[in-house]
Amino acid sequence: MTDLLVARLRAAGCVFAEDEAALLRAEAGGVRLEDLVVRRVAGEPLESVLGWVELDGMRLRVGPGCFVPRRRTLLLARAAIAASPSTLVELCCGVAPVAALVARARPGVRVHASDLDPVPLELARANLAGHDGAVHRDLFAALPPSLRGQIDVLAANAPYVPTEQIAMMPPEARVHEPAHALDGGRDGLDLHRRVAAEAPRWLRPGGVLLIETSVRQAPGTAATCAAAGLDPEILRDEELDATAVRAVLPAGASPETAATR
Ligand SMILES: C[S@@+](CC[C@H](N)C(=O)[O-])C[C@H]1O[C@@H](n2cnc3c(N)ncnc32)[C@H](O)[C@@H]1O
Structure with a gap:
């Protein structure tokens, strides 16, 4: 017998229509299924409709109007966990996936998370x-x-x-995630420059800056870190299809010296 929900999802372009139908039915609990399906068929990301995304076995709250954490960001989280921090700050945190995963893996760590947008910050607080x-x-x-x-x-x-490439992104991101969560400026590195320039004032000597980037942009991200006096290396995980820059504030750098950079 034809499953009408699967057929509607497939007609709307959902590649994994059977899986999505099962998730939506489980989430709806038989009460509000039609509301959820209408949102999904209109192109809202599945995770936003469900209200959660799972990363490394951890369910994080997400919702309309915020960036849905991607699996590739596990590279940042794993590199952060490997550094065994006592204090971690996640900048541009969205719903704070890195801070939440580190807090789960390292009990006792003090985490701070910041973002200009109050919508994901509410969910970050919950996460x-x-x-x-x-x-x-x-x-x-x-x-x-x-x-x-x-x-x-x-x-x-x-x-x-990069601003020009936003038009080529899939509608799930381009239409349903805020532009300020995607747009990195002309070369995509505007925020990387700001973060790298300020980082030495905030890191302890030997502390680590981790920035997610793309394969193509990684040399530029690393160069902004080097220009700020940090020692960068490019991290790549093929399985996650993820790229990041890990940049260390040299041990000899005192906060005072760093503050004058
Ligand atoms: C690509 S999303 C990533 C969110 C989260 N880190 C994650 O991986 O799911 C970028 C985030 O940066 C925030 N953002 C953009 N410009 C910002 C700025 N100037 N200051 C602080 N946050 C900013 C956006 O609101 C958005 O939540």
Whole structure:
């Protein structure tokens, strides 16, 4: 017998229509299925409709109007966990996937997360509930000054799509995720330059800046880190199809020296 829900999802372009139908039915609990299906058929990302995304076995809250964390961002989270931070800050945090995964893996870590958009910050607050975490509305500006020179890991999946390429993105991102979550400026590196330039004032000597980037943009991201006095290396994970730059503040750099850079 034809499953009408699967047929509607397939007609709307959902490649994994059977899987999606099962997830939507489970989430709806038999009550609000039609509402969820209408949103999905209109092109809203599945995770946003369900209200959650799962990364490394952790369910994170997501919703309309926020960026849905991608699996590739596990590269940042895993590199952050490997650094065993006592204090981690996730900039441009969205719903704070990196901070949440690190908080789960490293009990006792103090995490801060910041973003200019209050919509994902509400969900970030929920995703960090039960952990030693705080969220702030901005980039660096709202961070407690007491964190200057103290941060072990600064992680940022900031927008890095070059402005001209946004028109070529799939509608799920282009239409349903906010432009300010995607648009990284002319070469995609505007936010990388801002983050790298400020990072030495906030990292402790030996602390690590982690920035998600693309294969093509990685040399540019690394160069912005080097220009800020950090020692960068490019990380690549083929299985996750993920690229990041890991840049260390040299151990000899004092917060005072860094602040004058
Ligand atoms: C690509 S999304 C990534 C979100 C999250 N890090 C993740 O991986 O799911 C980029 C995020 O940066 C935020 N953002 C963009 N420009 C910003 C700025 N100038 N200051 C702070 N946050 C910014 C957006 O609101 C968005 O949530």
